[in-house]
Amino acid sequence: MSFIVRKGEKEDMKNVMRLIKELAAFEKLPNEVEISEADLIKDGFSEHPKFMTFVAEENHEIIGATLFYERYSTWKGRVIHLEDLIVTEQKRGFGVGMALYTAILKYAYDMGAKRVVWDVLDWNQNAIDFYKSTGANVLEDWQVVHMREDALKKFIETK
Amino acid sequence: MSFIVRKGEKEDMKNVMRLIKELAAFEKLPNEVEISEADLIKDGFSEHPKFMTFVAEENHEIIGATLFYERYSTWKGRVIHLEDLIVTEQKRGFGVGMALYTAILKYAYDMGAKRVVWDVLDWNQNAIDFYKSTGANVLEDWQVVHMREDALKKFIETK
Numbered sequence: 001m002s003f004i005v006r007k008g009e010k011e012d013m014k015n016v017m018r019l020i021k022e023l024a025a026f027e028k029l030p031n032e033v034e035i036s037e038a039d040l041i042k043d044g045f046s047e048h049p050k051f052m053t054f055v056a057e058e059n060h061e062i063i064g065a066t067l068f069y070e071r072y073s074t075w076k077g078r079v080i081h082l083e084d085l086i087v088t089e090q091k092r093g094f095g096v097g098m099a100l101y102t103a104i105l106k107y108a109y110d111m112g113a114k115r116v117v118w119d120v121l122d123w124n125q126n127a128i129d130f131y132k133s134t135g136a137n138v139l140e141d142w143q144v145v146h147m148r149e150d151a152l153k154k155f156i157e158t159k
Numbered sequence: 160m161s162f163i164v165r166k167g168e169k170e171d172m173k174n175v176m177r178l179i180k181e182l183a184a185f186e187k188l189p190n191e192v193e194i195s196e197a198d199l200i201k202d203g204f205s206e207h208p209k210f211m212t213f214v215a216e217e218n219h220e221i222i223g224a225t226l227f228y229e230r231y232s233t234w235k236g237r238v239i240h241l242e243d244l245i246v247t248e249q250k251r252g253f254g255v256g257m258a259l260y261t262a263i264l265k266y267a268y269d270m271g272a273k274r275v276v277w278d279v280l281d282w283n284q285n286a287i288d289f290y291k292s293t294g295a296n297v298l299e300d301w302q303v304v305h306m307r308e309d310a311l312k313k314f315i316e317t318k
Contacts, residue, residue, distance in 0.1 A: 020233045032234045034273070039236055048207070050231040072209040072228050074179045074243045075191045076308070077198055084233045102318055105306070109315045114193070116306040123300065135310030141282065144298045147264070147275040149235070151294030156268045159261055 001058065001094045005103045008053030008065060013040040015062035016053060019086040026089075027121060051083065054103045056096045063091040066100040068107075076114035080104070083118070101134070119144060160217065160253045164262045167212030167224060172199040174221035175212060178245040185248075186280060210242065213262045215255045222250040225259040227266075235273035239263070242277070260293070278303060 008016060017037045024033045043050040056064035064087040071079045082104055087096045108116045120127050120138065128138055147155070167175060176196045183192045202209040215223035223246040230238045241263055246255045267275045279286050279297065287297055306314070 024234065029234075034234060035232075035236045043231060043236065050229065050237060067231070067233055069231050070209065071230065071240065072202060072226070072242060073194075074226055075183065075188075075193060077194045077202060078209060081230065083231060102314075105311060105314055106318070109311055113311070114308050116311060118304050119301045120304050121300055122302050128302075131304050131306075134306070135314050136304050136306040137310075139303045139305060141280055142278045142303045143281050143287075144301045144303065145277050145279050145290050145295050146298060147290075147293070147295040149273050151296075152264060152268055152272070152275060155264055155294050159265070 001091075003056050003058040003063060003094075003096060003099070005054055005056050005099045008044075008055045010041050010045050012053070012055050012062055012065070013037050013044070016040060016055065016065045016067070019062070019065050019088060020067075020084060022088060023084060023086045052107075054100055054107075056087070056100055058091070063088050064096045064100055066104050068104050070113075071117065073115060078111070078113055079115045079117055080108040080111075080113045081117050097130075160250075162215050162217040162222060162253075162255060162258070164213055164215050164258045167203075167214045169200050169204050171212070171214050171221055171224070172196050172203070175199060175214065175224045175226070178221070178224050178247060179226075179243060181247060182243060182245045211266075213259055213266075215246070215259055217250070222247050223255045223259050225263050227263050229272075230276065232274060237270070237272055238274045238276055239267040239270075239272045240276050256289075 014037050017040060021033055024030050051067050051069040053065055053067045055062050066085040067083045068080055071081045073079045085100055105116060173196050176199060180192055183189050210226050210228040212224055212226045214221050225244040226242045227239055230240045232238045244259055264275060
């Protein structure tokens, strides 16, 4: 199996969208995906892009992608957030995920990021074991908090 | 007690730095703070600012601050991340935290953010109860993963 990893371009967003939907289905939350290919193009390729992507390509077919962006830690400074890393199901087990993971970590290292961060589902033991094997830590004492759009609207309207 | 909430400026970063250190001490991790006032000025007030702040001011004294920035969800789109919200210890209990929290949620609402997200320490029950009372959800099945600078370096060097 032979593939390359390269920066994602506008033309790849259709396939990135397909992979995002595939991951959401794997995560048992397929109906949570509200964005479209047009959103990815608008938000990722404007004057101030909101994210960057790498894609894995085999025979001109996109078989994996990773989406990431910069964050800021008040303790460490500039940080990279890995939002999604997806390999299409029938292409898993051939090193595509590791190649994408390495690409993002290399990008973070080269820009001088002080940390790379992401979230993982606590039942996704394969992913957790993989991350730990590469030197990452799963934080035991932090939890993620979300205020969803409907709750935000309700909060603001009562102010 | 009378205070105002306003956007943080370069001149406020000295006091924001003081509050960041105060929060890190409360979180029992005072030695984790590696950034300086100069970093905050460089990273927050360049051509492409990495974050924004609101500060709470009483009699020309900064008594609280919140630092936030934009993220991107592959499910929802543009999202605001609340990185820190700090009220200096002797000024707690007077609504300063709620005023800063409201300012950031108002900012998110006005820009059309699809979600506001942050992390909380699982032993900080007061904070968790407060967030829940405002309509936020603590996600039970997601965990935060960090690859620190030293692990990142080690990973890259073995590639």
